Amino acid sequence: MKNKFFKTLVFFVRLEKVTEPIPLIGHIAFGIIDRGTNMLQVRPFSNCPMSCIFCSVDAGPKSRSRVTEYIVDADYLIEWVNYVVQKKIHQVSILIDGVGEPILHPDIIKIVKGIRENKKVFEIAVETHGLPLTERLVKGLANAGLDRINLSLDSLDESKAKYLSGHQGYNVSNILRIVDIALNEGIKIMLTPVWIKGINDEDIINIVKYGKEKGLFFGIQKYVEHPRGRKIGKEVSWKEFSEFLSEIEKMLDVNLFLSPSQFKIYPDVRLGPVFEIGEKVIGEIVLDGWMKNEVIISARNRVITVVGVNNIPKGVSMKVRITRNKDEIYLAKIS
Numbered sequence: 001m002k003n004k005f006f007k008t009l010v011f012f013v014r015l016e017k018v019t020e021p022i023p024l025i026g027h028i029a030f031g032i033i034d035r036g037t038n039m040l041q042v043r044p045f046s047n048c049p050m051s052c053i054f055c056s057v058d059a060g061p062k063s064r065s066r067v068t069e070y071i072v073d074a075d076y077l078i079e080w081v082n083y084v085v086q087k088k089i090h091q092v093s094i095l096i097d098g099v100g101e102p103i104l105h106p107d108i109i110k111i112v113k114g115i116r117e118n119k120k121v122f123e124i125a126v127e128t129h130g131l132p133l134t135e136r137l138v139k140g141l142a143n144a145g146l147d148r149i150n151l152s153l154d155s156l157d158e159s160k161a162k163y164l165s166g167h168q169g170y171n172v173s174n175i176l177r178i179v180d181i182a183l184n185e186g187i188k189i190m191l192t193p194v195w196i197k198g199i200n201d202e203d204i205i206n207i208v209k210y211g212k213e214k215g216l217f218f219g220i221q222k223y224v225e226h227p228r229g230r231k232i233g234k235e236v237s238w239k240e241f242s243e244f245l246s247e248i249e250k251m252l253d254v255n256l257f258l259s260p261s262q263f264k265i266y267p268d269v270r271l272g273p274v275f276e277i278g279e280k281v282i283g284e285i286v287l288d289g290w291m292k293n294e295v296i297i298s299a300r301n302r303v304i305t306v307v308g309v310n311n312i313p314k315g316v317s318m319k320v321r322i323t324r325n326k327d328e329i330y331l332a333k334i335s
Contacts, residue, residue, distance in 0.1 A: 038268040275302070
């Protein structure tokens with residue numbers, strides 16, 4: 001089932017299809033991210049129709065740094081998910097998220113269904129701002145075996161929500177209607193708004209009131225400044241963030257602090273890293289870079305982002321030095 005937003009998105013960007021033999025571990029924008037627990041982040045699609053004014057990854061039509069977006073072949077992604085899942089000790093939770101709107105992948109239902117067939121996967125959740133949600137899509141996801149939607153709804157006020165999302169088509173009333181449909185289909189909803197001090201303080205309180213009435217649970221996020229992200233408001237300390245949540249808890253008699261164990265998330269084995277910091281590696285360019293002055297190379301069944309380069313065609317081999325390997329998201333510079 002094709003999503004109506006998909007054709008509009010791919011028209012405006014350079015879209016790279018990621019398929020065999022390109023490895024699906026190593027990049028933040030696509031594939032699989034393993035942070036050393038039994039929860040895997042699965043990223044099938046990187047683009048976004050919105051330009052949220054606080055976006056930490058500069059997504060959407062107003063992006064000033066992103067030059068390429070990625071769409072992963074559904075069957076190939078499922079193969080890789082199964083490969084990583086079988087390496088884990090515990091049962092595995094899958095979070096389909098991304099640096100954009102992952103549910104805009106035209107085969108998102110197929111992806112959920114394919115992952116659901118793995119008996120070692122105990123939960124599948126998707127992350128969305130809600131704009132692409134339709135009744136048909138939600139029912140399809142429910143039938144495919146989706147357990148939860150993490151909904152990043154930052155205001156219940158129509159005009160405020162449009163302002164925050166950077167999209168005049170953002171329709172809160174419709175999203176809340178779809179929430180009711182999802183609940184009726186047996187999909188759990190976690191509300192995950194971003195708190196930006198001085199901008200949506202009261203909105204967060206209203207979202208919690210709404211969620212409590214609906215019996216939802218919460219994963220409120222703190223606005224964090226990133227070097228390439230959009231700057232708005234002032235980033236507060238984690239102490240101030242906790243105090244804000246505690247005040248709302250007392251006011252509304254609701255739990256806003258959730259621990260990983262409540263989601264059955266535990267430390268687990270990692271596959272890597274397969275490269276050490278400072279290590280010199282030879283790889284072949286397989287994809288255009290996500291940001292300006294980047295290319296992506298393949299080596300040892302991983303992808304590596306090489307920064308500080310441009311105008312180098314695919315197929316060229318280069319020698320690089322690894323500068324980052326945390327959570328197997330690899331960065332390098334030409335050696």
